[in-house]
Amino acid sequence: MNHAQPITGPTDDDDFVRLPGLFRRWEIEQVVDAGADFHLEEAGEASDGTPLFAVYRRERTQTSSSNPNPKKEQ
Secondary structure, three states, rough: OOOOOOOOOOHHOOEEEEEEOOHHHHHHHOOOOOOEEEEEEEEEOOOOOOEEEEEEEEEEEOOOOOOOOOOOOO
């Protein structure tokens, strides 16, 4: 595996936690779920040239009374 750039991750004050491993594009849908925010970064490529991504996750901190989409009427 070749790394084009070192994996730096989001800033410390964002509360993102890196998921273990590196993911191919088609594997990302298996780790992304509703109710959380995600940050993706390029993380090099596999030996066959497939791009790999590091995935970071954080829980959303919205209160139940807030509208996540203020332009959409409730």
